[in-house]
Amino acid sequence: MKKATSRYAKVACAATLALGMVASSFTFPSQPSLAENGEKKHLYIQDDIDLESEETVSVIVELTEMPEKVAVATAEKLGKKLSEEEAKEKVEGSHVAFEEALEEVSNEQSEYVIEKTYETVFNGAALSLPANQVEDLLEVEGVKAIYSNDTVELIAPVEETSLDDVVEPLMANSLPHLGITDMHVDGVTGAGIKVGVLDTGIDYHHPDLTNAYKGGYDFVDGDDDPMEATYDDWLESGLPEFSASGRPYYTNHGTHVAGTIGGQADNDVDMAVLGVAPDADLYAYRVLGPYGSGLTSNVIAAIDQSVRDGMDVINLSLGASVNDPIYPTSIATNNASLAGVTVVNSAGNAGSGLGTVGSPGTAALPIGVGASDLPATITEFSSSYVLGEATLTGDLRVLATSFGADLAAFAHESYELVGAGLGYASDFETIDVEGKIAVISRGEITFNEKIANAKANGAIATIIYNHEPGQGHIPFYLGESHSYIPSFSLTYEQGSAIAEKLEEGSQVTFGDMSEMVAGGDRLADFSSRGPINVTAAIKPEIVAPGVSILSTVPSYTAGSEHVGNYDIAYARMSGTSMSAPHVTGVVALMLQANPDWTPADVKTRLMNTAVPLSQEYNVFEVGAGLIQPKDAVATDMMIQTTIDGLHLENDRLQLVDDLTGAISYGFVSTNDGNIRERESLRFTNSGETAKTFNVDVDFHTVNGTQEASANGIVAQTNTVVSVPAGKTVTNNVFFLGPKTAKQGLYGGYITYTNQDDDDEVYRVPFGAYVTPEAVEPYPVGRSFKE
Secondary structure (H helix, E strand, O other): OOOOOHHHHHHHHHHHHHHHOOOOOOOOOHHHHHHHOHHHOOEEOOOOOOOOOOOEEEEEEEEOOOOHHHHHHHHHHOOOOOOHHHHHHHHHHHHHHHHHHHHHHOOOOOOOEEEEEEOOOOOEEEEEEEHHHHHHHOOOOOEEEEEEOOEEEEOOOOOOOOHHHOOOOOOOOHHHHHOHHHHHHOOOOOOOOEEEEEEOOOOOOOOOOOOOEEEEEEOOOOEOOOOOOOHHHHHHHOOOOEOOOOOEOOOOHHHHHHHHHHOEOOOOOOOOOEOOOOOOEEEEEEOOOHHHEEEHHHHHHHHHHHHHOOOOEEEEOEEEOOOOOOOHHHHHHHHHHHOOOEEEEEOOOOOOOOOOOOEOOOOOOOEEEEEEOOOEEEEEEEEEEEEOOEEEEEEEEEEEEOOOOOHHHHOOOEEEEEEOOOOOHHHHOOOOOOOOEEEEEOEOEOHHHHHHHHHHOOOOEEEEEOOOOOOOOOOOOOOEOOOOOOEEEEOHHHHHHHHHHOOOOOEEEEEEEEEEEEOOOOEOOOOOOOOOOOOOOOOOOEEEEOOOEEEEOOHHHHOHHHOOOHHHOEEEEOOHHHHHHHHHHHHHHHHHHOOOOOHHHHHHHHHHOOEOOOOOOOHHHHOOOEOOHHHHHHOOEEEEEEEEEEEEEOOEEEEEEEEEOOEEEEEEEOOOOOEEEEEEEEEEEOOOOOEEEEEEEEEOOOOOEOOOHHHOOEEEOOOEEEEOOOOEEEEEEEEEEOOOOOOEEEEEEEEEEEOOEEEEEEEEEEEEEEEOOOOOOOOOOOOOOO
C-alpha cells in the first residue's frame, strides 16, 4: 500500500463523512485511514492495543506474494501460464523467508507462536507475539499488512427480546413461495455440488442432515469433528451457561443454516425439513465456538481450507459489525471468488439505517444477501364472551402456537376465562388457570414470557390484547414452538372491554375459523443496508426469505430433557443468517444446471432476474430485489457490467474488477462542474433467438435517497436494446446532472422488457453518491497529484 497524499486523505474522509449526513451509522473505517501515516501504512490494529507493552497479542500477517489459487486465476486472466505447482512453490517460499526473518526480529527475551498459516486464498499467518514487536514486523521483507485477530460472531437470529424489538415472523414455507419445489420435481436438487458452511458447526446426527453431511473441519478445537458446542460440552466446561449478552454456551446456528441449504427431510416427523438443495454435499467448517463467537484467524483458515477442499459455494452467516470493504475476511472472500468459488455473505442484522452492512458482507465480489418476509396464512376466529350479565364479541387472530396443535379444534368450543394482568409469574400466583384460557395485556415483558408463564401454570391457551388505545391486532405471528401454547390476539378496544368485565365463570366461545393471507415480500426491519463505506457501492445485491424460517437444530435446543430426541429438533429463526443459506442453496441449483458458470455469472443472473418487493425500497437497501430461482437457473440472458471493487493486492489498496448486475457510480463530484459519468452494460444472449428489449429508467426516492428530477439528475441510455442470438452487445448508461445537484444518495432501476414476451423482464439497479467535495474518479490504489 503506497502512502496516500494529504489531498487524497482529506478528500476521501470528506466524502465519506458526507454520507454520515444521510446515515449516522455510516463512518469512515479506521483501517484505511491509517494510510495517512507512512510509518503505519500496513498496520491495521485496534486502538485499544498498546504497541509499547510486552503483553502477548494475536495478529494476522499478510504476505505480499499472491495466494496460490488467486495467482493461478490471475495468470489465466492475463493469458499467462502458471501451474498450481509453481504458484504453490512461490507461496511456500514466501513462508520460509518470513519465518527466517521472524527469527531475526524476535529476541531472547520474547517468543512468538505461529498459530495458523494460509496459502490458498490468503497468503500469510496468524501468530501471537509481544505487542511491542508488532511494528517491527512491518520492516520484514515480504510483509504486506498486519491485522488484529478480531472476534467474529454469528449473525445472531433476531429474537423477541422486548416488545419494541419484536419482528414479524410469519408462518409460510419459503420453498414453494420461491418456486423451488417445482425445480425439485424437475430434478434440479443440487446433486453433485459441494457446499461449505462456515459457522458454529453442524449436528450431523440430525436425521435430516446425516446423509447430506460429508465432512469438514473444526478450527475451534483443531480436529476433524465439526460438531456444534453441545449441552454436554457446557456441563463439562464449568463455564457460565449464558454469556453476558445472553447467548448460551451450546450452539445451534450452523445446524439451522445447514438445514435450510441441504436438509433431506429424512426424519419421520411432520415438520421434517427439506432444504433448497437437498442433494448437495454439505461440509461443515466450524469457526465459531461456545457462545457463537470465534476469531478472524479461524474464519480465514476455513475459507482457505474450503477452497482447497474444492467447495463450489460457501456460506458465511457471520461477521463483524464494521462496514469495511478491506476487512481481512472481506479480502479472503474476494480471493475465494477469484479462485472460482461462489461466496454468499449475510448482510447483517443491524438495520434499518443506511450503511449498516457488516464485514465480510462488504466484500466486493461475493453475493451479499438481505432478508425479506413471506406471505402469511393467518388463522382467525370469530368469538363471543359471556362476562356475568354482559355479552361481548371479538375477532381473535392467532399470535403463536405449539408444534402439532390443532387450532381447528377450538371452533365452536367454550372455555373458561381468567384475567392474568400483564402475564408476570406473580400474576398467576393467586389465580387458577389450569385447563383455562388466560387473558393478558400486552406490555412490560415479552410475549414469550407471558405465554411461558401461562403454560407453566396449566393454561390451555392465552388471549393477549393490545394495550394502547386505537391499536388493532398485534401485528405479527410469533411462530410455532414447543415452549408455546395456542395464543390469540385482540384489538385494544375489544380486549380492554373484555378484561374490564371479567369475573369468575366468564367464558369465551370460539366461532367459525377462517384464514387470511397477510404481508409478504417486505424487507425485514433488521436487515442491514448499504451503501459500502469508502466506495458507496450497492450492497446487499439481493434479498431472500429470512423471517421465521423453520429449520433443523440440535436436539438439546428444545431443552436438556430432549437431548438425543430429534422428533422435535426444529426451530424458527429470523435474520440474514437465514436468508443467506436460501441463496447458497439456490447457487447449488444453478451450478448443477449450469456447471460452467463462474461466481460472477451466478451473481449477475441472480440479480438480473430478481423482482421488486411488495413495498418500495431504495437500491442500497435491497439491491436488485427478491431472488427468483427458477428464472435465475433458466435464463439465457445476462446483463453485466464491470465496476471497481476495493481489494488489497501486492502491497497496496487495489481496484479489482467486480463483474456484477448493478451499476455503482460511487462518489460523484460536482466540485469541477456538471456531472457526467458513464458505465457500460454487456448484454449476452446465449439463446437461439434474437431479442429486443424496451428500456425504462426509474429513480426511487425513498428511505434516504434524493429526488432525482428535482435536482436535474438523469440516467440516460438507449430506449431499445437488440441482442442477436449467441451474441454480446454493449450499451452505455450515463449518469448526468448539474453542479447544483443536492448532495446525497441517488438510485433506481433500469428495466428491460422483451418486446415479444412481456413476462421476460430484467432489472439492473444503479446508484451514486453526489458530493460537492473534490473526489478522484477512482481514488483507491491510484497515484494522486498534489
